[in-house]
Amino acid sequence: MMLHRTHLLLATALLTSACASSPPSQFYLLEAAPATTTFSAASTTAPRLGIGAIVLPDYLNRPQIVLRDHGGRLLLRERERWAEPLEDGVRRTLGENLGQLLGAGQVVQLPAPPGITADRRLHLEIIRFDAGTANEVWLHARWNIQTGATASSLHEQRIRIDTGNTDTGATIHAMNAALYELSRQIAASLDSGHYHSVTK
Numbered sequence: 001m002m003l004h005r006t007h008l009l010l011a012t013a014l015l016t017s018a019c020a021s022s023p024p025s026q027f028y029l030l031e032a033a034p035a036t037t038t039f040s041a042a043s044t045t046a047p048r049l050g051i052g053a054i055v056l057p058d059y060l061n062r063p064q065i066v067l068r069d070h071g072g073r074l075l076l077r078e079r080e081r082w083a084e085p086l087e088d089g090v091r092r093t094l095g096e097n098l099g100q101l102l103g104a105g106q107v108v109q110l111p112a113p114p115g116i117t118a119d120r121r122l123h124l125e126i127i128r129f130d131a132g133t134a135n136e137v138w139l140h141a142r143w144n145i146q147t148g149a150t151a152s153s154l155h156e157q158r159i160r161i162d163t164g165n166t167d168t169g170a171t172i173h174a175m176n177a178a179l180y181e182l183s184r185q186i187a188a189s190l191d192s193g194h195y196h197s198v199t200k
Helices: 002-021 086-102 168-189
Strands: 026-028 049-055 064-068 074-082 107-109 120-132 136-147 150-152 155-162 195-197
Touching: 026 168, 049 086, 064 168, 086 107, 086 120, 086 168, 120 168, 136 168, 155 168
Parallel strands: 026 074, 049 107, 049 120, 064 120
Antiparallel strands: 064 074, 120 136, 136 150, 136 155, 150 195
16 A cells, blocks of 8 residues: 555656646747838728638637648647637738738728728638648638628639748748738739629
């Protein structure tokens, strides 16, 4: 009995020691591109873009940062995590980027605050947004812009950004760059002029 108790105490001590020595988790946020232009107040007649819910694939709806290995295998960085849900981070970062590109007051997160309306609405689906094992980040997205009862044609973009190495900081930097490029493409699509009626 004494020997069993000794083994139990030793196992508990080893487990406690292992937990105490485990490195702490690191938490990351997506960030918009640094502002390079100072905009004047937005025109009251310019159409305002609203950013609604963003559709993410289920494999990204998790706190861990995801890597994609060969053959579709996913690797989860257990101690390197998002500080907020990834959908929230993508919405926030896109909103800030588009605000820089379109002008102050031209972009609003939906639902909009009282007294503010959105003339156009962005519908965005992200199909892939992860890092590969060949030191690159991939962003594959589809979107359209709805204005009242009409919507633009569907746009699709695949973006690849080199990370240079496998460091998580470099991965996040590349993901920020990919989101900025997507923001540029969305901004350019606003005046594409290809619209059709929305079927309800």
